[in-house]
Amino acid sequence: MRNNLEKAFSFIDNKSDEMRLLWENICKMESYSYDFEEIDKVQSYLEKEFSKAGMETKIYDFEGSGNSLVASYKGENVLPGVAFMGHVDTVHKKGRFGENPVKIEDGIIYGPGVLDCKGGVVVGFLAAQALKHIGIDREIKLVYSGDEEIQHSTSLGKGADVFLNEVKGFAAAFDCETGFVDGRIAVGRKGGAVYKIKITGKGAHAGNEPQNGISAIKEAAYKTINLEKLTNYDGITYNVGVIKGGTVANSIPADCELQIDVRFRTNKDVEVAQKVLEDITNTSYIDGTTATLETVSLMHPMEKTDGNMRLFELVKRSSLENGFVEPKECVLGGASDAAYSVMAGVPTVCAIGVRGYANHTLEERAVISSLEERAKLLVATVLNMPKDFK
Structure with a gap:
């Protein structure tokens, strides 16, 4: 096994310049979640690179959404x-x-998606090539989404289904999402959803006939207070982040809309939260108001499982054996597609992409050398994996 590991590490080192250039190139191709044409350009570019490397590829073409890409070395x-x-x-x-969206200074790469998650995309590709180079008796598959940041809302959940279907029956999954400078690895993540409650009241002149109006904003205030008091920081959290209502100050508002962020730790919590929101929506605190509930987007939680912990311990052992930073387990508040590999019954770890910080900001950056480090960690973990691991 040691000979194979050294051979794989040597392959990664020799591929370093090529893969760093690929990383830079796809980050220059800015691919905002709602810019479907640009997302598809990135996926097409990657598909060609994967094909040149001998991988079998498949694009899931979603109308009105960024495409998903799957590539694999099937092996024996x-x-x-x-x-x-x-x-x-x-x-x-x-x-x-x-x-010029991408810049490189003093071993750091800056730009859109360098950390979240295009660096991780290249990490997975580099690790897959190294494993193919040494020859292993497992299929190695890459699964890359085009609408993760918006919780698969534009693909109407089909982007999530790709993960559920493509990794089913696998021994392990590694979500090469944003890695942390301190080397933390995620074994669980909260899920997240966005809901809208639209409230209808009755407009009236605030000076001449206020008694004839029914305030949708007042109803929204009651709904906000009664919803947010149900927040449990160790369980489900509710946040009314946006309120839109009324037209002018001297009119009783006939309409109001609440935009609500909900976070949960388990899939059972998703059902609980849905019921809570339905009850809040259907309760009229101000007589004469009505309301409707809409699910805007939903990303399920990555539940912390025994399988995830077994895989984490394997990652930790592989990291220490090869002189990398000792990883600590963590559970994160932000959602990711690791939720769906776990839902498919596959042991999963997340946040194992390139290391850096400030993702989702204009200061996003990543440590360039972590590209090779994380690829080597993935390879070492796969090689350490027992044949009966599941």
Whole structure:
């Protein structure tokens, strides 16, 4: 096994310049979550690179959404496969990073998606090539989404289904999402959803006939207070983040809309939260108001499982054996597609992409050398994986 590991590490070192250039190139291709054309350009570019490297590829073409891309080295399929996951959509509109969106200084790369999650996309590809180079008896698969940052809302959940279907029956999945400078690895994540409650009252002149009006904003205030008091910081949290209502100060507002962020730790919590929101929506605190509930987007939680912990311990052992930073387990508040590999019954770890910080900001950056480090960690973990691991 040691000979194979050294051979794989040597392959990664020799591929370093090529893969760093690929990383830079796809980050220059800005791919905001709602810019479907640009997302698809990135996926097409990657598909060509994966094909040149001998991988079988498949694009899931979603109308009105960024596409998903799957690529694999199938091998002999003697043992259950291993998946490396990620996404190519980013959170800022094209142009926000200036005319030259990517820059490199003192071993750091700056730009849109360098950390979240295009660096991780390249980590997975590099690790897959290294494993193919040494020859292993598992299928190695890459699964890359085009609408992760918006909770698969534009693909109407089909982007999530890709993960559920493509990794089913695999031994392990590694979500090459944003890695942390201190080396933390996620074994669980909260899920998140956005809901809208639209409230209808009755407009009236606030001076001449206020008694004839029914305030939708007042109803919204009651709903906000009664919803947010149910927040449990160790369980489900509710946040009314946006309120839109009324037209002018001297009119009783006939309409109001609440936009609500909900976070949960388990899939059972999703059902509980849905019921709570339905009850709040259907309760009229101000007589004469009505309301409707809409689910805008939903990302399920990555539940912390025994399988995840077994895989984490394998990652930790592999990291220490090869002189990398000792990883600590963590549970994160932000959602990711690791939720769906766990829902498929596959042991999963997340936040194992390139290391850096300030993702989702205009200061996003990543440590360039962590590209090779994380690829080597993935390879070492897969090689350390017992044949009966599941």
